[in-house]
Amino acid sequence: MLVLAATPIGQVGDAPPRLAHELATADVVAAEDTRRLKRLTTDLGVTITGRVVSYFEGNESARTPMLLDSLLAGERVLLVTDAGMPSVSDPGYRLVVAAVEHDVRVTAVPGPSAVLTALAVSGLPVDRFCFEGFLPRKAGERKRRLADLADERRTMVFFEAPHRTEAALAAMAQALGDDRAAAVCRELTKTHEEVRRGPLAELVAWAAEGVRGEVTIVVAGAGPAAAIANDPASLRAAVAALEADGTSRKEAIVEVARRAGVPKREVYNLVHGGGHGAQERP
Structure with missing residues (x-):
């Protein structure tokens, strides 16, 4: 089983009660920063009995197959990151995908979330x-x-x-x-x-x-009111504003057409003077 465990984003007292138990009983603890993990376990008064491995952005691709092998061997792998829920702008997504693809159960210890x-x-x-x-x-x-x-x-x-x-x-x-x-x-x-x-x-x-x-x-x-008005002057102005910000004319036309809900060709014709496009409003 793969267990994703939320860790405190600030006060250690916010740690979910299950976190201490999972840290103490997991066969493998994969941590984004093993030094921060040590501080956390000290604060919680927990002794880890399983193996501890680092699992961060720089080694996530290489470590995922190794952790998957542990899961397929029947081990309980606990994943913790520096703060908050693993895989949410933190390491973990690759391992979750690999576990799901191999029919390994994935669960979570809910808790703090920024x-x-x-x-x-x-x-x-x-x-x-x-x-x-x-x-x-x-x-x-x-x-x-x-x-x-x-x-x-x-x-x-x-x-x-x-x-x-x-x-x-x-x-x-x-x-x-x-x-x-x-x-x-x-x-x-x-x-x-x-x-x-x-x-x-x-x-x-x-x-x-x-x-x-x-x-x-x-x-x-x-x-x-944030929607672009569907009239020629507004459409041209919207394209010009995007171009002024560095967007290419082609991309600007596509974006303005999407926001206004009109065909790209209509906006293109307006910008390049090839047609009247949307009807002028009285």
């Missing part, structure tokens, strides 16, 4: 949401990703590194609008926990002073 904790305290709608993980580090790729999310109606949750938080918020403000509501959740459940709520433009100014610690960003989804 995604759900940030969503719950953000003050933004929680009935529908999506998790977007980390934005791309390169500015161009980040702009394209956010452009794809411009008309996302669900609340969005992101992870971000503290030194990239200002740049990420600025890119969000440019793509989603300065007045889009958001919350930056820093050091969740820890001593210096902080939740800053406000429009993106205001949060950009706050982040300019420097951000420390683990960061989760929650952003409100688009309202009905």
